[in-house]
Amino acid sequence: MTNKTTIQMTLNGQLIQAEVEPRQHLVDFLREDQSLTGSHLGCEQGACGACTVKMNGQIVRGCLVLAVQADQATIETIEGISTSGKYQDLQKAFLQFNALQCGFCTSGMLLAATELIETNPQATRSQVREWISGNYCRCTGYQAIVDAICHVLEERLAHA
Amino acid sequence: MKAAAFNYEKVSNIAQALSLLKVHGDQAKLIAGGQSLLPALNMRLSAPQILIDLQGISELKKIEEEGQVIRIGAMVTHTQIENSALVLEKLPLLSQAVTHIAHRAIRNLGTWGGSIVYGDPAAEWPACAIALDGVMLIAGPNGQRRVAAKDFFQDLYTTDLGPDEIFLGTEFTMTALKSFHYFEELSRRHGDYAVTGLASQVEFDQGSISAIRLVYFSVAATPVLATKAQNLLQGKKPQDLQNKDLLAQVCALARAEVPTVADITNSATMKTHLVGVLLERALKAISLSI
Numbered sequence: 272m273t274n275k276t277t278i279q280m281t282l283n284g285q286l287i288q289a290e291v292e293p294r295q296h297l298v299d300f301l302r303e304d305q306s307l308t309g310s311h312l313g314c315e316q317g318a319c320g321a322c323t324v325k326m327n328g329q330i331v332r333g334c335l336v337l338a339v340q341a342d343q344a345t346i347e348t349i350e351g352i353s354t355s356g357k358y359q360d361l362q363k364a365f366l367q368f369n370a371l372q373c374g375f376c377t378s379g380m381l382l383a384a385t386e387l388i389e390t391n392p393q394a395t396r397s398q399v400r401e402w403i404s405g406n407y408c409r410c411t412g413y414q415a416i417v418d419a420i421c422h423v424l425e426e427r428l429a430h431a
Numbered sequence: 432m433k434a435a436a437f438n439y440e441k442v443s444n445i446a447q448a449l450s451l452l453k454v455h456g457d458q459a460k461l462i463a464g465g466q467s468l469l470p471a472l473n474m475r476l477s478a479p480q481i482l483i484d485l486q487g488i489s490e491l492k493k494i495e496e497e498g499q500v501i502r503i504g505a506m507v508t509h510t511q512i513e514n515s516a517l518v519l520e521k522l523p524l525l526s527q528a529v530t531h532i533a534h535r536a537i538r539n540l541g542t543w544g545g546s547i548v549y550g551d552p553a554a555e556w557p558a559c560a561i562a563l564d565g566v567m568l569i570a571g572p573n574g575q576r577r578v579a580a581k582d583f584f585q586d587l588y589t590t591d592l593g594p595d596e597i598f599l600g601t602e603f604t605m606t607a608l609k610s611f612h613y614f615e616e617l618s619r620r621h622g623d624y625a626v627t628g629l630a631s632q633v634e635f636d637q638g639s640i641s642a643i644r645l646v647y648f649s650v651a652a653t654p655v656l657a658t659k660a661q662n663l664l665q666g667k668k669p670q671d672l673q674n675k676d677l678l679a680q681v682c683a684l685a686r687a688e689v690p691t692v693a694d695i696t697n698s699a700t701m702k703t704h705l706v707g708v709l710l711e712r713a714l715k716a717i718s719l720s721i
Binding site: 273274276292293294295296299315316317320323329330331332334335336337339340342383386401402404405406 | 432433434435436437438439441462465466469470472473474482484486510530533534535536537539540621622
């Protein structure tokens with residue numbers, strides 16, 4: 272006997288309704304109930320950042336938000352951001368600079384980077400490093416990821 | 432692993448929250464930002480029967496100025512504090528400390544109140560609240576009460592907040608005196624919990640130190656005020672702090688009076704040493720401040 276409750280949210284631009292148990296966190300809801308497997312689970316404690324998604328315009332740890340807390344919220348995942356084309360330049364830069372190998376951290380890195388680009392478009396390399404220090408990467412050694420983000424910041428400023 | 436099952440209620444005001452706490456007692460847990468609670472739930476370190484969600488209580492989400500008093504509501508997020516021009520102007524110690532809290536995604540949801548009532552020894556806000564002489568506002572079944580920040584943190588993860596009470600926020604009274612703040616955390620890697628940290632606020636009256644609060648955190652079960660070191664610094668001028676003998680004396684006092692407890696990677700001896708290191712740095716900064 273479960274205690275499911277109905278929630279509504281705007282998910283990647285679409286209004287959806289679903290039934291969830293209160294204990295189900297947002298990333299499990301996205302991955303398992305909505306088949307949006309672009310967000311990943313690495314630690315389920317908030318440390319690794321692989322689960323980073325956007326809620327009401329801010330990056331959050333999807334494993335540290337309950338799906339019921341996202342009722343009436345606006346949620347964006349990597350799938351939605353990718354489809355929107357809004358950060359095509361960032362995604363291309365990650366490819367160009369070899370900023371991913373296995374790709375497990377990548378969606379979280381991209382989500383984190385979007386908020387930096389939005390809130391601090393003049394971020395220095397040092398600020399980029401500090402900003403993404405909440406996202407773990409086991410493959411690349413981080414330099415390429417920092418290079419990609421810095422490149423995008425430069426390009427966007429140049430064309431501003 | 433996944434959290435054990437629980438029920439969930441989102442309340443829209445404090446009275447509702449208090450009423451639910453009364454009904455469910457220790458089977459209930461309040462959820463603010465959830466950034467410390469959800470890891471505990473996910474790892475089954477905590478298994479309440481019901482979560483009471485405070486996100487709907489908008490009156491707790493404000494940073495307000497009323498005359499000489501600034502009030503930070505319990506549900507104010509770390510990011511709100513990070514972005515607040517008012518805090519930067521009037522409580523800059525908090526602006527400096529805030530970027531040491533976890534990472535941005537966690538700061539977007541984590542709250543002032545969550546940090547204060549959780550009472551983690553490595554937390555920044557409890558130490559800063561004491562350094563700024565804050566007063567905690569608490570609501571309970573018998574009305575509201577006030578507790579000085581320095582009396583609020585009692586033991587490991589234990590504050591003065593009763594099981595049937597809700598933390599409302601903290602009030603800071605502004606001084607007309609010239610102020611200076613110092614904040615530093617020492618850790619093995621950037622972003623780690625502090626091995627030892629210091630939050631400090633100084634007030635000058637006509638060029639002399641009229642009040643100084645040195646609050647160490649991550650040293651023991653609760654933040655610790657180095658009161659003897661503070662007393663020795665009372666009345667001194669910034670230039671006096673360049674005197675090597677005075678510095679040695681103050682640091683020796685602080686190292687002797689601040690209790691330190693070993694953690695998983697650092698000995699008590701190491702932490703005591705770092706108490707002195709942090710104080711030297713703070714005093715140097717104060718000596719250059721005017």
